[in-house]
Amino acid sequence: MQDNDLPITDWTYDGRLEYVNKNRLVIELVIEQALENFDEQTISLTFQTQGKAVIKIIDLFNGVHFNVESLPNGIPKDITLFSQLAFWVKYKSAGMIYTGNRTNKQTSPEQIPEPIVIKKNHIDLQLEKLAINLNKLNQKVAADLIGYWLSANKKLLNELSFIEESPCELEIDNDVSDTQKTRYKADASFRFLYLFFNIREHLSTVELYENKYLVKGSNRPQYVARYKESHHTKTQIRQTIKSIIDKFNEIYVETEDKDFIIRALFKSISKSAVLDVYEINKNDPSHSDYVQKLKQLKVKPSLLMEQVS
Structure with missing residues (x-):
């Protein structure tokens, strides 16, 4: 480690605050330079904008839960720590945003390491599938809904996270009531599961749903594609x-x-808020049936299987 790398010697909360106060301009420059060669889509998914990325990475470093002992092997413990964007993306999103093969746009073929083949267990495969489909969702919905999905699944993400108590929420640009927040968390989870289970391959009448709920519109409630729809279309x-x-x-x-x-x-959609956000109200003859179907998603599958059989 060189002296001009500005080593971080005091990792306490106060020590990190002091380090940033002394070196903020250099830290911001290091992050900005790293952003130039990092995947823009990943940054957009995690931090929304490059400007917010600079601010949020510094905030994460200054956070009370940041722990030097949790840093992965090979991560530098000097100012170049702030250039490790793949690490900060993983830390910010609790590991749920994929960063593989995107770290540096300018990587030459000679610099690409030979792949290491590891037999993945069931959980590893599920985690990979989560990350892939979260990226898919980001391409199809407004930014706020990604934040709502992360918030709705916060407990699961923290349990799966490689760093204890790491944050896993994105900021929501549009302030709404607590009731609306509950609905949008259920909505984001519902849209995610649609992609996760590739429902399009199982149902033949999903085009209208996708055109409304899986086309990236403006980042404003109701977070749907803006197009005129008839009463008949809404019913469909x-x-x-x-x-x-x-x-x-x-x-x-x-x-x-x-x-x-x-x-x-599934638990994140096991509530009547799903029906509320999709305007399936109590006047619908099947409303109570679908409330029950959603609530069943909290019950052990084996118990439901017994009821079916």
């Missing part, structure tokens, strides 16, 4: 949503009790 979309819920229940019944990741993902 609601019917499609019911069909999606039916399919979710079929998948859930076949889930193993020990598959805590899948069960946790």
Whole structure:
């Protein structure tokens, strides 16, 4: 380590605050330079903008839960720590945002290491699938909904995180009531599960749903694509949503009790808020049936299987 690398010698909370106060301009420059060669989509998904990335990375370093002992091997303990964007993305998102093969746009073929083949277990495969589908969701919905999804699944993400008590929420640009927050968290989780289970391959009438809920519109409530829809179209979309819920229940019944990741993902939509956000109200003759179907997603799958059989 060179002296001009500005080594970090005091990792206490006060020590980190003092380090940033003394070196903020250099730290900001280090982050900005690293951002020039890092994947823009990943930065957008994690921090929304490059400007916010600079601010948030410094805030994460200054956070009360930041622990030097949790730094992965090979991460520098000097000012170049702030250039390790793959680490900061993983830390900010609790490891749920994929950074593989995107770290440096200018990497030459000679610099790419030989791949290490590791046999992945079930949890590793599920984590990879989570990350891939979260990136897919980011391409299809407004930024706030990514924050709502992370918030809705905060407990699961913290349990899976490689750093204890690491943050896993993105800022929400539009302030809404607590009731609306509950609805949007359920909505974001529902859209995610649609992609996660590739529902398009199981149902033939999903085009209208996708055109409304899986087309990136403006980052404002109701977070849907802006287009004119007739009363008939709205009715069709609601019917499609019911069909999606039916399919979710079929998948859930076949889930193993020990598959805590899948069960946790389903739990985030096991509430009537799903019907509220999609305007399936009590005037709908099947409303109570679908409330029950959603609540069943909290029950052990094996118990539901017994009821079916």
